[in-house]
Amino acid sequence: MICEEIESSVQRNDPAMAFSLIRRLRGGSKRIENIPIKDRNGSLILNSSDRLERWREYFSELLNVPSTVDQQLIDEIQVKTLTKEEVERQNANPTVEEVRRAVKQMKSRKAPGSDEVTADLLKAGGEPVIRWLFEIFTDVWKNEEMVEDWSLALLIRLYKKGEKQLCDNYR
Structure with a gap:
């Protein structure tokens, strides 16, 4: 019966309903918030506040990479002067x-x-x-x-593949 509903959704060009039905058919999976993760030394972190701190640390290191661009190149870029009308607009x-x-x-x-x-x-x-x-x-x-x-930004961890306890296996 649910397969017929999925097929009907696809025929009605309603992918949102089709995927919703597929997810329901597939069943729930364990939420990644509850999975213990490993710290940078490979030790398992079980405490939820410590896990949160590890994710903060991981994403901070991942997203705050020092620039490799030569500052001299940046200084040589010529900035185009805007017209008075464009500034007003x-x-x-x-x-x-x-x-x-x-x-x-x-x-x-x-x-x-x-x-x-x-x-x-x-x-x-x-x-x-x-x-x-x-x-x-x-x-x-x-x-x-x-x-x-x-x-503020909301980061959603999406599991890729490999060991679920390693932060590197999420995107």
């Missing part, structure tokens, strides 16, 4: 039309961020949501102070 307040266009261009059926707000939800909100977003963006623009959450 780039410094202008955002418009309702820009917000409307940006929301329209957002990809549907994508996972939400930590705020749990999806592009589909913003699109479904219509003009009231566009106006509300416009007010937020205008306030941020005028005060030159960004919402703190906008500077």
Whole structure:
């Protein structure tokens, strides 16, 4: 019966439903948050706060690599001077039309961020949501102070292959 539902979803061109049914058919898997990991010396870490600290350490080392670019090369790059009109255009307040266009261009059926707000939800909100977003963006623009959450990133560990207890086996 579930196979028929999957086939029907595919025929209706509804991949989201098809994959949801496939995941349900496949059954749950052990969440990676609960898997013990190894520290840099190969010792197993069982404590959840110590595991979290190891992931922080791992991603900090992975993502904060010193630059290998020669500073002299950077200094030799010539910066193009903008016209007065272009400077004014780039410094202008955002418009309702820009917000409307940006929301329209957002990809549907994508996972939400930590705020749990999806592009589909913003699109479904219509003009009231566009106006509300416009007010937020205008306030941020005028005060030159960004919402703190906008500077945060959410890292999702995806297991690749190999030993699940090694941080290097995730992307």
